[in-house]
Amino acid sequence: MELVNSLDGRLLMAVPKKGRLYDAALTLLQGSDIQFHRHNRLDIALCHNLPIALVFLGAADIPVFVGEGRCDLGITGQDQVAEHQIAENQVSVEEILELGFGKCKLQVQVPAKGPIKDPKELVGKTVVTSFTHLSKEYFKSLEVELFGAEAFERDGMKTTMKYVGGSVEAACALGVADGIVDLVESGETMKAAGLTAISTVMATQAVLIKSKHPRNPQMAELILSRIKGVINAKKYVLCSYNIPRTLLSVVHNITPGRRAPTITSLEEEGWVAVQAMVERSRVASVMDELDEAGAHDILVTQITNSRVGKH
Numbered sequence: 001m002e003l004v005n006s007l008d009g010r011l012l013m014a015v016p017k018k019g020r021l022y023d024a025a026l027t028l029l030q031g032s033d034i035q036f037h038r039h040n041r042l043d044i045a046l047c048h049n050l051p052i053a054l055v056f057l058g059a060a061d062i063p064v065f066v067g068e069g070r071c072d073l074g075i076t077g078q079d080q081v082a083e084h085q086i087a088e089n090q091v092s093v094e095e096i097l098e099l100g101f102g103k104c105k106l107q108v109q110v111p112a113k114g115p116i117k118d119p120k121e122l123v124g125k126t127v128v129t130s131f132t133h134l135s136k137e138y139f140k141s142l143e144v145e146l147f148g149a150e151a152f153e154r155d156g157m158k159t160t161m162k163y164v165g166g167s168v169e170a171a172c173a174l175g176v177a178d179g180i181v182d183l184v185e186s187g188e189t190m191k192a193a194g195l196t197a198i199s200t201v202m203a204t205q206a207v208l209i210k211s212k213h214p215r216n217p218q219m220a221e222l223i224l225s226r227i228k229g230v231i232n233a234k235k236y237v238l239c240s241y242n243i244p245r246t247l248l249s250v251v252h253n254i255t256p257g258r259r260a261p262t263i264t265s266l267e268e269e270g271w272v273a274v275q276a277m278v279e280r281s282r283v284a285s286v287m288d289e290l291d292e293a294g295a296h297d298i299l300v301t302q303i304t305n306s307r308v309g310k311h
């Protein structure tokens with residue numbers, strides 16, 4: 001009761017309590033300097049340095065709590081958000097930032113050695129999934145394509161959707177399903193279960209969501225800006241090099257920077273130093289191109305945090 005009373009005036013942020021998104025979500029909070037101590041077995045933790053409380057919930061429940069305005073912000077998968085929005089038949093939360101982790105695909109899978117090669121061949125059969133609403137919507141569109149909207153309205157759904165909460169991949173081998181709809185990242189689980197993917201329902205990643213009426217909008221903005229800074233810092237590195245001023249126009253296209261490169265004069269006549277942010281994934285080829293174009297002393301520095309600016 002004491003803890004619940006101390007929530008007054010705090011922004012409530014829902015965070016996955018376990019599972020695939022847990023570690024990356026905590027790393028993101030740490031990078032954003034959201035300091036907290038979670039007592040053993042308690043699902044609410046107060047932050048020491050900000051008027052925020054973290055609420056640890058199952059990934060599937062987070063869109064429910066944020067959608068009903070019980071929590072103001074939340075971290076969960078886009079798949080969970082989409083499943084919830086279809087179930088509620090309304091857009092109850094706002095997806096405000098893709099977080100770049102928890103990337104996977106929700107796919108239709110069938111026994112690799114079986115006869116089914118196309119998702120349309122599952123129409124009228126049984127599909128097992130933890131995502132019944134997304135799957136129903138997907139198979140509904142196949143049925144409308146096959147039989148027309150009128151026939152669908154008249155006869156209803158022909159494909160049977162069955163919910164299971166986990167180990168979905170076992171359903172075909174156990175004779176419960178002709179196909180499944182489940183998440184695939186590396187494909188190891190699917191392969192081990194003797195399944196193969198025949199189509200993709202949606203691609204997903206972790207996302208920051210916001211309720212329609214957060215109780216402290218300024219604090220929500222501050223958290224968003226901090227998280228953006230951490231993500232941006234991970235995405236970019238700082239590249240600096242020296243180059244004769246006469247070659248500047250050549251290298252400008254190689255390192256245009258986020259807004260523009262910083263150019264400063266060197267003590268040596270005719271030379272300048274250039275600094276620009278470069279996408280981490282492109283940095284090796286950018287260095288090759290700079291080298292080729294005549295740049296010297298090319299250095300790459302890690303960015304530990306950043307703030308992009310609001311306007």
Ligand SMILES: Nc1ncnc2c1ncn2[C@@H]1O[C@H](COP(=O)(O)OP(=O)(O)OP(=O)(O)O)[C@@H](O)[C@H]1O
Pocket residue numbers: 016018019020021058059060076077078079080102103104165166183184185186204205206
């Ligand atoms: N293999 C995966 N690779 C990347 N992200 C995944 C993977 N599996 C799940 N996710 C993401 O993590 C979210 C939570 O999945 P996870 O299986 O960890 O849930 P959970 O909260 O532990 O629930 P459950 O008790 O049903 O397993 C998913 O909705 C999805 O967005």
Ligand SMILES: O=P(O)(O)OC[C@H]1O[C@H](OP(=O)(O)OP(=O)(O)O)[C@H](O)[C@@H]1O
Pocket residue numbers: 019020165166167168169182183184185186187188189190
């Ligand atoms: O393609 P992969 O890299 O093998 O990942 C896919 C698996 O990960 C998820 O389950 P998880 O392991 O989280 O457990 P669960 O079945 O209990 O949900 C998902 O439901 C798949 O089973």
